Amino acid sequence: MESKSEVLTIGEDENQNQMDKQSIAKHRKAFFTEDFELRMQKVILGGVRPLNSQLDEGAIERFSANEVKKNGQFYYEFGPEAKIKGWIINVITFEPKGFLKRLKNKIGKEHWVNENVVKFSKDSRNFIVSSVSQAADEETLELYQYLCYLNNT
Structure with a gap:
C-alpha cells in the first residue's frame, strides 16, 4: 500500500x-x-521641498593653506581659497572664520605671526596638512552630529 x-x-x-x-x-x-x-x-x-533645487554654491566655502620659505623660515598662510594661491591643502568648510579658530587650537600660540600666518623654523608641511585635515574632520563630525540631533527631535 x-x-x-x-x-x-x-x-x-x-x-x-x-x-x-x-x-x-x-x-x-x-x-x-x-x-x-x-x-x-x-x-x-x-x-x-527647497525653493530651488540648485546647489547654493555660496553656502560652502573652501579653506586653503599656502607655504612660503623666506630666510630659512617656513611661513604658512591660511584663508579662503580665493585669497590663497598655490595652496598645499584645500578643504571644504561651512564657516571659514570658525575654521581658523579651530585651527588655532591645533597649532601652538608661539607659531602665530599674525591673524592667519604661522612661522616654523623647519619644514612643517606634513604637520600643517594634518592639522587642517583634522580640523575639517572635526567640523564634518559636528555637522553630522547636529543633523542626527535634529533627526531625533
Missing part, C-alpha cells in the same frame, strides 16, 4: 531569496539617494 503524502517545507525557496538579494543590491544606491534626499528635507527643512 502506497501512501501519497506531501511534505511541508518551512522557509523560502533558496533561489527566490537569492534573486531578492541581488535585486536589492542592484537598486540600493537608487533607494539610498531617494531616501537620503527625502530624509534630509525632513530633518533640515521640516519636510518642505
Whole structure:
C-alpha cells in the first residue's frame, strides 16, 4: 500500500531569496539617494521641498593653506581659497572664520605671526596638512552630529 503524502517545507525557496538579494543590491544606491534626499528635507527643512533645487554654491566655502620659505623660515598662510594661491591643502568648510579658530587650537600660540600666518623654523608641511585635515574632520563630525540631533527631535 502506497501512501501519497506531501511534505511541508518551512522557509523560502533558496533561489527566490537569492534573486531578492541581488535585486536589492542592484537598486540600493537608487533607494539610498531617494531616501537620503527625502530624509534630509525632513530633518533640515521640516519636510518642505527647497525653493530651488540648485546647489547654493555660496553656502560652502573652501579653506586653503599656502607655504612660503623666506630666510630659512617656513611661513604658512591660511584663508579662503580665493585669497590663497598655490595652496598645499584645500578643504571644504561651512564657516571659514570658525575654521581658523579651530585651527588655532591645533597649532601652538608661539607659531602665530599674525591673524592667519604661522612661522616654523623647519619644514612643517606634513604637520600643517594634518592639522587642517583634522580640523575639517572635526567640523564634518559636528555637522553630522547636529543633523542626527535634529533627526531625533
